[in-house]
Amino acid sequence: MAIYIVKRIFQAIIIILFVTCITFVLMNLIPGGPFLSEKVPNAEVIKNLELKYGLDKPVIVQLKNYLTDLSHGDMGVSYKIQKNRKVTDIISETFPISLRVGMIALIWSTLAGISLGCVSAYYKGSRTDRIVNFLTSLGTAVPSFVFATVLLIVFCVKIKLFPSIGLYSVGSYILPCFALGFFPMCYITRLERASMADELSKDYIKTAKAKGLEENKIIFKHALKNAIIPVLSYLGPLAAGILTGGIAVESIFNIPGLGKYFILSITSRDYPLIMGTTIFFAAFIVAMTLIIDIVCAIIDPRINFAEGSKKAA
Amino acid sequence: MNKILTFQPDITFNKEDFVKINNKDFSENECFEDNSKIPKFSHALHILFKNKAAAVSICIILIIALFAFLGPLISKYTYFEQLRGFENLSPSFFHPFGTDGLGRDIMVRAMYATRISILIGVVSSVIVLVIGTIYGAVSGYFAGAVDNVMMRVADLVYSIPDVIVVILLSIVLKQPLYELFNNSQSAFLKNFALLGPGVIAIFAAFALLYWVTNARIIRGHVLVLREQDYITAAKALGCGRARIIRKHIIPNCTSQMIVTTCLMIPSAIFLESFLSFLGLGVSAPMTSLGSMINEAMDGMYSYTYRLIIPCVILCVLILCLNVLGDKLRDAFDYGQKATINEK
Amino acid sequence: MNNAEFLIEAIDLSKKFKIKTGFFKTDYVKAVDNASFGIKKGKTLAIIGESGSGKTTLGRTLLRIVEPDCGKIIYNGKDITSIKMKPYRKKMQIIFQNPASALDPKMTAKQIIAEAIGVHKLVKDKKEENEKIANLLNQTGLDIKYAQKYPHEFSKGQQQRITIARALAVEPEFIVCDEPTSALDMSIQSQIINLLMKLQQDKGTAYMFISHDLALVRYISDETAVMYMGSIIEKSTSAEIYSNPAHPYTIDLLNSYSACDKAFNFMQFKSQPHDSAINKSAEQKGCAYAVKCKYAKDICRHIKPTMSQIAINHYSACHLI
Ligand SMILES: Nc1ncnc2c1ncn2[C@@H]1O[C@H](COP(=O)(O)OP(=O)(O)O)[C@@H](O)[C@H]1O
Numbered sequence: 009m010a011i012y013i014v015k016r017i018f019q020a021i022i023i024i025l026f027v028t029c030i031t032f033v034l035m036n037l038i039p040g041g042p043f044l045s046e047k048v049p050n051a052e053v054i055k056n057l058e059l060k061y062g063l064d065k066p067v068i069v070q071l072k073n074y075l076t077d078l079s080h081g082d083m084g085v086s087y088k089i090q091k092n093r094k095v096t097d098i099i100s101e102t103f104p105i106s107l108r109v110g111m112i113a114l115i116w117s118t119l120a121g122i123s124l125g126c127v128s129a130y131y132k133g134s135r136t137d138r139i140v141n142f143l144t145s146l147g148t149a150v151p152s153f154v155f156a157t158v159l160l161i162v163f164c165v166k167i168k169l170f171p172s173i174g175l176y177s178v179g180s181y182i183l184p185c186f187a188l189g190f191f192p193m194c195y196i197t198r199l200e201r202a203s204m205a206d207e208l209s210k211d212y213i214k215t216a217k218a219k220g221l222e223e224n225k226i227i228f229k230h231a232l233k234n235a236i237i238p239v240l241s242y243l244g245p246l247a248a249g250i251l252t253g254g255i256a257v258e259s260i261f262n263i264p265g266l267g268k269y270f271i272l273s274i275t276s277r278d279y280p281l282i283m284g285t286t287i288f289f290a291a292f293i294v295a296m297t298l299i300i301d302i303v304c305a306i307i308d309p310r311i312n313f314a315e316g317s318k319k320a321a
Numbered sequence: 322m323n324k325i326l327t328f329q330p331d332i333t334f335n336k337e338d339f340v341k342i343n344n345k346d347f348s349e350n351e352c353f354e355d356n357s358k359i360p361k362f363s364h365a366l367h368i369l370f371k372n373k374a375a376a377v378s379i380c381i382i383l384i385i386a387l388f389a390f391l392g393p394l395i396s397k398y399t400y401f402e403q404l405r406g407f408e409n410l411s412p413s414f415f416h417p418f419g420t421d422g423l424g425r426d427i428m429v430r431a432m433y434a435t436r437i438s439i440l441i442g443v444v445s446s447v448i449v450l451v452i453g454t455i456y457g458a459v460s461g462y463f464a465g466a467v468d469n470v471m472m473r474v475a476d477l478v479y480s481i482p483d484v485i486v487v488i489l490l491s492i493v494l495k496q497p498l499y500e501l502f503n504n505s506q507s508a509f510l511k512n513f514a515l516l517g518p519g520v521i522a523i524f525a526a527f528a529l530l531y532w533v534t535n536a537r538i539i540r541g542h543v544l545v546l547r548e549q550d551y552i553t554a555a556k557a558l559g560c561g562r563a564r565i566i567r568k569h570i571i572p573n574c575t576s577q578m579i580v581t582t583c584l585m586i587p588s589a590i591f592l593e594s595f596l597s598f599l600g601l602g603v604s605a606p607m608t609s610l611g612s613m614i615n616e617a618m619d620g621m622y623s624y625t626y627r628l629i630i631p632c633v634i635l636c637v638l639i640l641c642l643n644v645l646g647d648k649l650r651d652a653f654d655y656g657q658k659a660t661i662n663e664k
Numbered sequence: 665m666n667n668a669e670f671l672i673e674a675i676d677l678s679k680k681f682k683i684k685t686g687f688f689k690t691d692y693v694k695a696v697d698n699a700s701f702g703i704k705k706g707k708t709l710a711i712i713g714e715s716g717s718g719k720t721t722l723g724r725t726l727l728r729i730v731e732p733d734c735g736k737i738i739y740n741g742k743d744i745t746s747i748k749m750k751p752y753r754k755k756m757q758i759i760f761q762n763p764a765s766a767l768d769p770k771m772t773a774k775q776i777i778a779e780a781i782g783v784h785k786l787v788k789d790k791k792e793e794n795e796k797i798a799n800l801l802n803q804t805g806l807d808i809k810y811a812q813k814y815p816h817e818f819s820k821g822q823q824q825r826i827t828i829a830r831a832l833a834v835e836p837e838f839i840v841c842d843e844p845t846s847a848l849d850m851s852i853q854s855q856i857i858n859l860l861m862k863l864q865q866d867k868g869t870a871y872m873f874i875s876h877d878l879a880l881v882r883y884i885s886d887e888t889a890v891m892y893m894g895s896i897i898e899k900s901t902s903a904e905i906y907s908n909p910a911h912p913y914t915i916d917l918l919n920s921y922s923a924c925d926k927a928f929n930f931m932q933f934k935s936q937p938h939d940s941a942i943n944k945s946a947e948q949k950g951c952a953y954a955v956k957c958k959y960a961k962d963i964c965r966h967i968k969p970t971m972s973q974i975a976i977n978h979y980s981a982c983h984l985i
């Protein structure tokens with residue numbers, strides 16, 4: 009167990025380092041460099057800019073510098089979007105917003121998914137079950153950005169129930185969180201339904217029923233405990249999915265979160281910001297997956313220590 | 322003949338007795354155990370077609386495919402042709418979905434978009450299939466230390482945050498690929514230029530990152546296969562490892578390969594539309610479902626239907642592919658269970 | 665023993681398997697332990713022993729499908745323990761216990777046999793290949809019209825005929841028959857045995873015939889070796905073994921066999937295979953049969969008996985003798 013945890017942490021560190029290096033090298037391979045797209049007529053000016061940001065040195069030296077800086081928590085400064093502002097400042101300002109929206113989406117989708125899945129499995133074959141089954145298979149086919157767009161049109165444009173831009177009131181959280189959590193909710197419902205139905209058909213449940221234990225108690229005490237494990241191991245990829253889905257949803261609802269800045273930095277080729285956000289995102293996702301996997305391993309001794317958790321669809 | 326081997330210790334009989342019987346034509350005595358036994362593969366398909374949801378999905382997929390691949394041949398417009406004076410038309414007989422701000426027929430654009438999305442989905446899945454199958458088969462067949470190392474590498478690749486890397490790749494590859502395509506003479510590469518570098522990034526991402534699930538499934542199956550006697554027989558015949566993997570291992574993984582590929586296509590389409598929506602995938606004037614949604618976002622207040630059309634096609638397509646993949650997996654699982662029970 | 669007589673000879677062949685007994689612990693099973701024997705041209709050596717005694721492993725080690733840990737394999741006077749096997753693959757073949765799993769389900773009967781021919785490039789062209797396949801099918805009693813069928817379309821007996829045809833395709837001088845009849849119905853068993861015997865008469869092939877069916881082995885083999893927990897514990901001509909068994913295990917085996925009815929099932933006699941695996945690794949010294957042996961003495965539990973000659977061409981490993 010301890011070995012497993014140490015191994016996983018080690019692996020996570022390797023991945024983050026790997027992604028960092030790859031990101032850095034790839035960014036530096038782009039011909040023309042970051043200032044080419046700007047309308048700088050003068051070669052002298054470019055030269056000065058490159059000197060200023062240390063871009064005249066060989067890539068490997070730059071990488072070394074970047075890694076040293078990174079270990080001190082320094083990701084450089086933004087070239088364009090918020091000129092000369094520290095990347096870390098931008099991240100620490102915008103990430104909490106993304107995190108808040110993401111957490112709300114994560115929590116509601118998990119809770120709703122598990123409850124719906126249980127109900128559906130309990131009444132397997134009934135009309136409720138069929139409706140849930142149909143809606144969730146529909147839901148797993150709708151990308152979160154499509155769902156967000158539809159919500160935006162229906163509730164902000166046509167009905168005008170919620171504000172469509174920014175995060176200024178509690179009401180404005182509802183749509184983005186709903187859109188972000190909808191796909192995972194459907195997916196979790198299907199997972200939970202399958203594993204719960206499987207669990208309920210097992211002999212020990214039948215024995216318990218025959219013994220006259222109250223049915224609801226059985227379900228909550230025994231079956232749910234086992235049936236929830238697939239959902240738990242899905243949480244890692246789920247967190248990653250919500251975070252990346254957030255990139256699109258934030259752009260649609262105009263939320264000033266990190267996802268929106270990520271897209272902005274890409275479209276305006278703000279390299280330090282791209283790199284900073286990429287590395288940050290990657291590290292966050294890897295860390296989340298790591299934590300959830302370890303928690304799962306502690307909770308469930310049956311988890312195969314060699315394999316990771318299941319990848320999101 | 323039956324009597325001979327029902328052994329009774331005190332009856333004496335000798336080698337000659339055995340041989341004498343041989344002169345008869347024994348093959349006629351044997352009958353087929355069960356002629357009606359359906360082979361596993363068509364058995365699975367049989368189950369699949371009996372399922373209503375699967376049958377409906379297949380029909381809808383076919384209709385969408387016809388729309389995407391035959392539609393543009395019938396229509397008299399093209400996806401890039403800008404009709405002057407016909408901008409922003411509402412749906413009419415000549416333009417069933419209307420025209421966009423540049424005077425392009427939206428229906429034809431939707432056909433092309435669907436075609437591109439399907440193609441990208443299929444091509445990516447085939448890439449994944451090839452890489453995943455080879456990797457999984459080699460890892461599973463060699464087992465032991467080789468397997469261990471290969472699976473640790475797979476674990477590593479598996480935990481790389483995929484969407485982030487795809488986005489990164491699409492930014493990075495944009496410039497060099499753009500130049501490569503535009504400077505090259507070959508028609509093949511020119512066609513890629515039409516799709517834009519984002520698509521190459523998607524293919525690259527699938528080739529680099531998404532094979533892991535496939536490889537794991539294949540490896541698991543190969544670990545079972547390699548213990549089969551026919552592999553031992555092939556070794557005893559002097560077949561090399563490469564030949565065994567090629568001729569015996571991979572052909573016996575077909576059902577796993579079909580199922581994983583079917584499940585991979587919708588997720589590839591999903592990813593492509595996500596990237597194109599962010600403006601990183603297919604680039605103008607060529608279009609895909611994701612980039613159509615992206616384009617329609619600007620006018621979503623006044624021309625909502627332009628947004629709805631690609632959204633609906635995308636969702637229905639993914640839905641049907643998901644259902645088909647799931648049912649296919651069930652069918653093969655069932656087929657496998659059935660054959661195991663037979664034994 | 666005159667070594668030069670033997671077509672194939674094993675000298676002190678051993679094979680250990682790693683087994684995982686816990687999360688970190690690994691243990692070893694001695695599947696084959698110091699086995700020595702030889703088979704003459706055109707003759708049959710029968711290996712008998714209970715399930716899990718290492719017969720299959722011994723057969724496969726001899727063909728180097730499983731690489732031996734130590735010991736030597738001599739083929740026609742040449743040591744083939746660590747040379748390239750490819751040229752020898754066509755001289756030695758194997759027939760399996762379960763024909764259903766011995767045939768690739770994705771290949772037709774014809775493709776299966778053609779692969780054997782193709783790997784060793786035994787024919788010049790397609791026409792010759794077709795002739796050869798037809799000939800092989802004919803020899804093994806299969807109709808040529810079945811050539812395009814897949815294994816699952818055949819009955820068990822026919823499947824076994826295909827594996828035999830595949831083995832014969834390379835014209836081997838030696839075939840390991842690993843319980844070729846134990847998965848078949850009684851009536852079909854005799855047909856397959858007849859076929860194998862006829863082929864031996866026609867072609868002079870040597871067999872290593874693995875079986876747990878004593879009655880069968882008695883009449884088809886020239887020599888018999890008895891295996892117990894990986895070691896060969898008695899070895900002699902078949903007639904001698906049945907009339908004059910020397911080792912207590914062989915005696916028990918024969919007694920229990922004749923005591924039982926005709927529907928004797930060897931499974932009844934065998935100890936739990938898993939037990940034996942554990943015994944084998946734990947009990948390194950002494951006679952493996954000491955736990956059950958009626959005649960076990962103190963020495964039996966401490967010193968492993970070695971093979972010794974007790975009569976002309978009769979060897980046994982027991983302290984009693
Ligand atoms: N590949 C293997 N890995 C580990 N143990 C094995 C392997 N093959 C055989 N064994 C073990 O070796 C012993 C002998 O097996 P086997 O040769 O199949 O016996 P038999 O053919 O007489 O029934 C058994 O205890 C079995 O568990």
Ligand code: SF4
Nearest residue numbers: 951954957964982983
């Ligand atoms: S050596 Fe001893 S224990 Fe082993 S068979 Fe002979 S008498 Fe029995």
Ligand SMILES: [Mg+2]
Nearest residue numbers: 719720721843
């Ligand atoms: Mg065996």
